[in-house]
Amino acid sequence: MSSYEARFQVWRGDASGGGLADFTVEVNDGEVVLDIVHRLQATQAPDLAVRWNCKAGKCGSCSAEINGRPRLMCMTRMSVFDRDETVSITPLRAFPVVRDLVTDVGYNYRKAREVPAFVPPAGLAPGEYRMSQEDVERSQEFRKCIECFLCQDVCHVVRDHEENKRAYAGPRFLMRIAELDMHPLDAAAEKGLDRGRAAQDEHGLGYCNITKCCTEVCPEGIRITDNALIPLKERAVDRKYDPLVWLGSRIRRRSS
Amino acid sequence: MATGTESQPDSGGVRGRTRAAIAAPHLRTDRWWLAPAVTAAGLLAFVVYSTWRAFSNAHYYAAPYVSPFYSPCLAENCRTMRAGPNAEVFGSWWALSPAIIILIFPLGFRLTCYYYRKAYYRSFWASPPACAVAEPHRGYTGETRFPLILQNVHRYFFYAALLVAGVLTYDTVLAFRDPYYHWGHMGLGTLVFLANIVLIWAYTISCHSCRHIVGGKLRHFSRHPVRYRAWQFVGRLNAHHMLLAWASLVSVALADFYVYLVASGVFDDPRFF
Numbered sequence: 179m180s181s182y183e184a185r186f187q188v189w190r191g192d193a194s195g196g197g198l199a200d201f202t203v204e205v206n207d208g209e210v211v212l213d214i215v216h217r218l219q220a221t222q223a224p225d226l227a228v229r230w231n232c233k234a235g236k237c238g239s240c241s242a243e244i245n246g247r248p249r250l251m252c253m254t255r256m257s258v259f260d261r262d263e264t265v266s267i268t269p270l271r272a273f274p275v276v277r278d279l280v281t282d283v284g285y286n287y288r289k290a291r292e293v294p295a296f297v298p299p300a301g302l303a304p305g306e307y308r309m310s311q312e313d314v315e316r317s318q319e320f321r322k323c324i325e326c327f328l329c330q331d332v333c334h335v336v337r338d339h340e341e342n343k344r345a346y347a348g349p350r351f352l353m354r355i356a357e358l359d360m361h362p363l364d365a366a367a368e369k370g371l372d373r374g375r376a377a378q379d380e381h382g383l384g385y386c387n388i389t390k391c392c393t394e395v396c397p398e399g400i401r402i403t404d405n406a407l408i409p410l411k412e413r414a415v416d417r418k419y420d421p422l423v424w425l426g427s428r429i430r431r432r433s434s
Numbered sequence: 435m436a437t438g439t440e441s442q443p444d445s446g447g448v449r450g451r452t453r454a455a456i457a458a459p460h461l462r463t464d465r466w467w468l469a470p471a472v473t474a475a476g477l478l479a480f481v482v483y484s485t486w487r488a489f490s491n492a493h494y495y496a497a498p499y500v501s502p503f504y505s506p507c508l509a510e511n512c513r514t515m516r517a518g519p520n521a522e523v524f525g526s527w528w529a530l531s532p533a534i535i536i537l538i539f540p541l542g543f544r545l546t547c548y549y550y551r552k553a554y555y556r557s558f559w560a561s562p563p564a565c566a567v568a569e570p571h572r573g574y575t576g577e578t579r580f581p582l583i584l585q586n587v588h589r590y591f592f593y594a595a596l597l598v599a600g601v602l603t604y605d606t607v608l609a610f611r612d613p614y615y616h617w618g619h620m621g622l623g624t625l626v627f628l629a630n631i632v633l634i635w636a637y638t639i640s641c642h643s644c645r646h647i648v649g650g651k652l653r654h655f656s657r658h659p660v661r662y663r664a665w666q667f668v669g670r671l672n673a674h675h676m677l678l679a680w681a682s683l684v685s686v687a688l689a690d691f692y693v694y695l696v697a698s699g700v701f702d703d704p705r706f707f
Contacts (some may be wrong), residue, residue: 195455246461246566266461271566274452281454310656334562338447339574362654384578389552391565404642404672408548412589412646419586 181206182261189268192277205256212240212251227278235397238326242279243268248328248395272337286327289347293354297365313362320357320406322398329392329402335385346382349392349402355381356406374413383414448568459568466564470557480683487690491531496697498611499623501690503533506601516615518608519601539598543591548642549679589643599638606631621703623692630689637682640671
């Protein structure tokens with residue numbers, strides 16, 4: 179096993195201010211950035227604030243920006259960097275900072291609450307749901323989400339424009355709407371809830387200009403843009419901007 | 435998760451007062467600018483070339499080949515192409531290049547295409563220039579209002595693009611003639627046209643709107659097995675939509691340039707049989 183000394187710049191501070199602090203830390207073969215942060219805590223900066231939990235890329239806690247790119251610290255191998263490179267580690271820059279590498283991701287929980295939940299179908303009790311695999315596999319891709327909020331962090335709609343946080347749910351929660359709208363048993367429409375229209379009118383789907391950064395940073399490899407956001411935009415077009423679809427639905431409604 | 439530091443309205447973006455105090459608009463160390471720069475150069479090159487060819491109104495027909503920029507030819511001032519895509523819908527009052535009439539449709543299809551939107555939003559409008567690189571604009575409304583809300587007409591351009599692809603397929607069939615209109619022949623131009631039409635169809639069919647129309651809008655694939663298969667097929671193509679967008683853009687320009695070279699007498703079309 180070989181080891182070397184690597185240079186790091188780690189953001190230290192809180193809401194009142196802060197900056198990048200220089201550190202030199204030992205790195206061993208096979209280590210990831212989170213290992214280095216833990217060594218930093220153990221040897222040089224015991225008060226360094228950082229969120230982490232599973233160390234396996236499944237809890238979504240250790241999101242940060244490494245060399246300016248939103249990533250999970252536990253899934254970023256040190257071997258991807260040159261040994262003489264200075265590696266920067268900063269908190270997520272789209273959210274208010276709490277301290278050091280910890281940010282307040284409450285925006286995401288507020289947006290999660292704004293998405294109406296799954297509406298159970300009438301006449302079926304839990305345990306009686308039956309669905310074909312081909313009907314649910316689209317939604318299953320979105321269920322891989324680990325809530326790391328890297329997609330929310332990288333989305334320029336809120337990252338570069340704080341004022342849009344009021345109107346825009348962000349890719350993670352637009353994906354949640356898509357998941358429910360594609361769910362074969364969701365009975366929202368029967369209850370008068372049009373998820374496609376709501377995505378456009380209430381959750382800011384129109385703000386998304388499909389530049390695919392959410393897909394690029396997703397550690398679960400979910401094709402957020404191609405499989406959730408664009409299909410949702412097409413569904414919104416069906417509901418709001420396509421006169422032929424509107425006419426067809428009126429005729430169908432009248433004939434039935 | 436509320437911690438008492440919930441964000442207040444603030445237009446400072448990554449340098450806003452609640453965010454981590456970092457003066458640099460980004461900390462990326464890779465060559466993030468390369469992809470938007472190459473994209474901008476490629477798109478600009480095509481715009482310059484296609485503008486020159488569309489307005490030149492010359493050297494677009496060399497029997498049996500007709501340039502894809504001029505097909506179908508809908509004005510009376512088009513060159514007569516034997517059994518070719520002439521349809522004088524616009525009559526004699528149209529005095530400009532006939533290419534302008536038809537190019538609006540493939541142009542609109544590509545302009546509103548989900549891939550090209552990403553490409554030009556990033557490379558021309560820097561919105562954003564690259565992931566996690568701060569954009570230079572103070573405000574942002576995306577596609578919520580005019581004019582960008584018009585991007586929602588993409589599916590209508592898709593329908594038009596289907597018709598244009600059909601005409602280009604017909605042109606490719608006509609390319610199996612010799613310069614004297616005898617059937618059963620092939621030249622280098624026939625191969626160029628064949629490659630072009632395959633790429634044009636692949637790009638058109640791989641469109642996200644097409645994917646939605648053939649099956650994506652359904653909630654129960656199990657009740658529509660044929661549409662489910664079609665959706666899967668389009669989905670596989672759709673995964674390569676960016677590649678097909680560029681390949682078909684290059685191939686259509688090459689097909690046009692080939693016709694230009696033959697029509698302007700730079701060289702004769704090499705005939706295979």
